[in-house]
Amino acid sequence: MAAGETASRYDRSIVEGPLRAAVWKIAWPTMVTNAFSGLVGMVDHVLVGHLIGYQANAAIGASWQILLVVITFISSLFTGMSVLVARFAGAGDAETVDRVVYQAFLTAVGLSVGVMAPVGYFVSPWLLDLINAAPAVQAEALPYLRILFGFSSGMMVFFMLGGALRSAGDARTPMLLGIVLTVLNLVLNIVLIRGLGPIPSFGTRGSAMGTCIAGGLLALYAVWRLWTGGWVVSFPRGRGLGPDWAIIRELFRFGLPTGIQGIMMNIGGVLMLSFIGSLAQSAAAQAVFAVSYGELFSLITWTSVGLMGSAASVAGQNLGAGHPDRADQAVHIAARYGVTVASFVGLFFLFFPQTLLAVFGMHDPVVVDIGTQLLRVLSVSGLFVSVALAYTGGLQGTGDTKSPLYISIISQILVPLGICFVIRETGKLDPIDIWLAILAGHVTRCVLSMLRFRQGQWRNIAVTVGGSTH
Numbered sequence: 001m002a003a004g005e006t007a008s009r010y011d012r013s014i015v016e017g018p019l020r021a022a023v024w025k026i027a028w029p030t031m032v033t034n035a036f037s038g039l040v041g042m043v044d045h046v047l048v049g050h051l052i053g054y055q056a057n058a059a060i061g062a063s064w065q066i067l068l069v070v071i072t073f074i075s076s077l078f079t080g081m082s083v084l085v086a087r088f089a090g091a092g093d094a095e096t097v098d099r100v101v102y103q104a105f106l107t108a109v110g111l112s113v114g115v116m117a118p119v120g121y122f123v124s125p126w127l128l129d130l131i132n133a134a135p136a137v138q139a140e141a142l143p144y145l146r147i148l149f150g151f152s153s154g155m156m157v158f159f160m161l162g163g164a165l166r167s168a169g170d171a172r173t174p175m176l177l178g179i180v181l182t183v184l185n186l187v188l189n190i191v192l193i194r195g196l197g198p199i200p201s202f203g204t205r206g207s208a209m210g211t212c213i214a215g216g217l218l219a220l221y222a223v224w225r226l227w228t229g230g231w232v233v234s235f236p237r238g239r240g241l242g243p244d245w246a247i248i249r250e251l252f253r254f255g256l257p258t259g260i261q262g263i264m265m266n267i268g269g270v271l272m273l274s275f276i277g278s279l280a281q282s283a284a285a286q287a288v289f290a291v292s293y294g295e296l297f298s299l300i301t302w303t304s305v306g307l308m309g310s311a312a313s314v315a316g317q318n319l320g321a322g323h324p325d326r327a328d329q330a331v332h333i334a335a336r337y338g339v340t341v342a343s344f345v346g347l348f349f350l351f352f353p354q355t356l357l358a359v360f361g362m363h364d365p366v367v368v369d370i371g372t373q374l375l376r377v378l379s380v381s382g383l384f385v386s387v388a389l390a391y392t393g394g395l396q397g398t399g400d401t402k403s404p405l406y407i408s409i410i411s412q413i414l415v416p417l418g419i420c421f422v423i424r425e426t427g428k429l430d431p432i433d434i435w436l437a438i439l440a441g442h443v444t445r446c447v448l449s450m451l452r453f454r455q456g457q458w459r460n461i462a463v464t465v466g467g468s469t470h
Contacts, residue, residue: 009232010089011169014314015321023333026313029171030306033162033178034298058133058283059140059204061290062273066127067148069266070120074111074156076259077104078163080251083399085167085233086313087463090320096465098236101164101226103247105235108160112153120149130270132277137286140204147208154215161222167313170232177218185214250465254401261405268413275420275434281366285431288371291360293438296349296375300382301389303341307334308389312397319398324459331394331453338386346379370431377435384439384446391449399461403452411445 014022081104088096124145128138158181162174191199192206202209226235276285311334315327348356353375357368392404419437423429 009094010092014169014317015090015323015326019314019326019330020333022314023307023310023330023337026166026169026171027306027310027334027337029175030166030309031303033175034302034306036179036182058137058286058290059144060207061294062128062133062137062286063141063145063148064294066124066145066266066270067120067152069263069270070116070149071152071156072262072266073259074108074116075159076255076257076262077107077111077251078160078255079258079396079401080104080253080255081160082163082167082312083254083316083397083401084247084250084463084465085164086316086397087320087399088465089168090317095236097168098234099244100247100251100465101160101233102235103244104160104164104251105157105223105226106243107248107251108156109153112156116152117150121146124149127270130274132274132282134277134283134286137283143205144208147205147212151212152215154212154217154219157219157222158215161226163309164233165231166309167316168232169313169317171310171313173231177222181214181218184217185210188213247465250463254399254463257401257405258396261401261408264405265408265412268417271413271417272420272434272438275417275424275429276431278424279429279431279434281370281431284364284367285370285434287362288357288367288374288431291357291362292371292374292378295360296356297378297382299345299348300342300378300386303345304338304382304386304389307338307386308393310334311390311393314397315394316397316399319459327394327398327459328456331390334393335387335390338390339383342382342386346382349375349379349382373432374435377432377439381439381442384442388442388446388449391446391453394453395449395458398458399463400452400458404449407445407448407452411441411448415444416441 011025014025081100084100085097088100124142125138128141128145133141158177162178165171165174188210189207192202192210193204194206195201225231226233273286273289276282276289279285311331314330314334318324318327318330353372354368356375357371362368362371392407395401395403416434416437419440420429420434423433423437
């Protein structure tokens with residue numbers, strides 16, 4: 001590829017222009033994408049909450065907590081891919097970028113079809129037992145979980161594509177694809193959950209079916225576009241279509257720590273559900289956790305994850321272009337944006353918790369009381385999460401993917417689960433104890449992430465693919 005073509009392919013304002021604009025350019029489309037994607041989950045919870053009951057809310061929440069353990073591991077490859085894509089895009093090396101994207105695609109599809117689908121089908125009942133899901137919750141969750149385990153490869157392709165495009169500087173294309181995916185998913189879910197004409201009502205299963213069908217259709221389109229070209233990333237031409245083990249090793253080198261981090265965090269979430277399941281009002285508390293933490297708290301995490309991705313992309317590209325100071329400044333800017341949004345959303349959690357819960361059909365007095373407690377704790381917790389994720393993005397985007405792993409083990413497992421265990425063994429564990437333990441974990445993650453990034457060891461990390469080093 002000619003040098004001029006390569007130079008025009010990437011947005012050089014990310015490594016040369018104003019940093020605030022660069023961070024926001026990547027962040028806002030990602031926030032919109034996350035918001036639209038999250039709306040599907042919210043609509044699902046609203047529908048099943050009104051049509052079936054809060055047990056169905058708990059079933060969807062518990063199922064996703066389990067599924068995310070596996071999805072996060074496969075998606076860790078995309079973190080490794082994003083590190084490489086951002087670094088080589090910043091250096092203007094388009095050929096290496098395309099090779100990395102194709103190998104990430106092969107590996108993710110292979111793992112999701114060859115491992116996730118068959119293993120997930122057989123272990124689903126055991127996983128639901130592990131989290132102490134109530135019998136009524138298990139009845140709704142088992143078919144839902146098995147469908148998602150078996151047919152989520154399309155969603156994996158969408159996650160891979162979005163990460164590749166954003167890391168290369170194009171956040172608008174995944175936003176548009178995400179909106180299309182959300183609308184399609186939303187329509188399918190409404191039809192399949194409630195039924196329409198000759199189409200019967202599938203209830204909770206319909207939510208899983210709609211998600212998988214929508215993801216599969218979008219994945220087919222994405223593969224076609226990557227093959228024919230036209231995006232900032234594409235599949236390479238003139239090379240074999242088989243796996244390139246040197247690149248795959250680099251994907252795992254940078255991605256595996258993030259995968260282990262994701263698994264540990266989600267295992268922590270599963271174990272937290274186990275503590276919630278041991279409460280006197282277990283079904284009510286599980287439903288509250290699914291809606292308040294799994295859905296409403298997403299109003300903060302949508303923004304924070306968008307800023308985390310922006311911090312990773314902008315920092316990674318600037319480090320690849322030889323501008324480490326710009327990389328440092330970009331992460332601080334992302335953190336400030338995150339605090340602003342978290343403060344605004346937190347006000348609604350603090351002053352209007354009953355109204356927010358009522359949207360999801362939660363009117364039972366016990367459920368409302370527990371949910372109000374959790375939302376008010378999360379109004380504070382969101383501030384710390386937004387800052388933590390910005391610095392996590394800065395570390396991961398520049399190649400330091402091991403530090404967030406160690407930080408997550410301490411802050412998301414040892415601290416909150418340790419608090420719950422001690423309280424349960426020395427007295428009575430109440431819902432508010434679990435909610436405050438979650439807050440303590442978020443505060444710990446924020447402090448440790450900031451300290452690690454400020455040490456600056458990420459400045460000296462080099463990446464190598466096919467003889468090219470940046």
